[in-house]
Amino acid sequence: MDGVKKIATRQSYGEALVALGAEHDDFVVFDADLAAATQTGKFRDAYPDRFFDAGIAEANMMGMAAGVAAAGHVAFASTFAMFAAGRAFEQVRNSIGYPHLNVKIGATHAGISVGEDGATHQCNEDIALMRTIPGMTVICPCDDVEARAAVRAAYETDGPVYLRLGRLAVPVVNDRPDYEFHMGKAFTQRGGSDVTLIATGLMVQAALGAAEALEAKGISAEVLDIHTIKPLDVDAIVASAEKTGRVVTCEEHSVIGGLGGAVCEALSERLPTPVRRIGVHDVFGHSGPAVDLLHEFGLDAEGVAREVEDFLGR
Incomplete structure (x- = not known):
């Protein structure tokens, strides 16, 4: 696919949050000290009053997001997949999944393509973990077009959503007139x-x-x-x-x-x-x-x- 435009889905995620923020003021974004890597820094710069950095405390961040969602808002909580699905699994399961709250987990840097970060950061188990949580929607978009559509669909979906996003820039294949994104449809x-x-x-x-x-x-x-x-x-x-x-x-x-x-x-x-x-x-x-x-x-x-x-x- 030489010559095809390449964009990392984590970049699409950050830009989609900014676009969504211009349309809706009922959601906030959390990050665990990785806003530059997860690209949520774009949302922070555009809407600083609706962005919260929880620091290197992913489990706490999931609890904070759950609290916001329990109060009737939508929360996006972002960090690397290894920390979102691995380190914070208990909080995702018990504080977000069990009460079926509107927390959307933006898990970036998933899979082998994290590259030089090595085995500890290359999360190859997160889909397995997340799909076992009752009521959890799991989305893994393949390119920029699909990732942007997935963010919007996640916001519109009732209940918790796990968005699996990548670090590596990948070819855009869905920039075509017949492409349509429908949650749960191949x-x-x-x-x-x-x-x-x-x-x-x-x-x-x-x-x-x-x-x-x-x-x-x-x-x-x-x-x-x-x-x-x-x-x-x-x-x-x-x-x-x-x-x-x-x-x-x-x-x-x-x-x-x-x-x-x-x-x-x-x-x-x-x-x-x-x-x-x-x-x-x-x-x-x-x-x-x-x-x-x-x-x-x-x-x-x-x-x-x-x-x-x-x-x-x-």
Whole structure:
């Protein structure tokens, strides 16, 4: 995708908050001393009276956001995914999820593509953690267009929302006239008949690149963009699996409990189908340039195409 505009979804998040703030004055933004990295600093600069820095105290920040939401407002609480889903899990579960409050968690720097920050900051478990919380909506947008739409949808959704966002600038693929974002609904990026590639986050771009390479080898791959992992669009997944007979899931997350697990759970109940899961296989990440790490873990177009060919016995 050389020559295509690239934007990090964390940047889209910050800019979307500013745009939303111009339309609505009933929400506030919290951050845990990472406003420059999470891009919430843009909102702070535009609306300083509606921005609160909780310091390096993520669990406290979730409690503060819960208090604001309990008082009838909407709160966005932002930090790295490792801290939002990991360090503050108890507060997210008990103070936000249990009372079903309008707190929207902007979790940036998720996955292997955090790069040089290393294994401790490369959160590959957050989708699994968040989707187990009853009533929690989980969204993982793939590009700038989708991320901006996701922020607006999160604001409009009743109850807690987990927004999974990335550090790495990624190609914009949804700047197209037929694209529409609907919470809980898959978007078919590309039709196909031989295999279904079900992807989320930056793996949508990898799946599209793989589908192009596979087409040159006579393999027709359908690509489903699953931006909303919970609630999952089971009907779209079943319909595509019924058409192609083979499914490959693609995620920048552990294959345990993430998109691949959710898809397997759905298909096992509705339409048992052979599935290959592409993601992080029960290992920690490590330090290195983001693009190199994605290649090493097979989370790029080349890696996806190779796995699909192996899965199909080609």
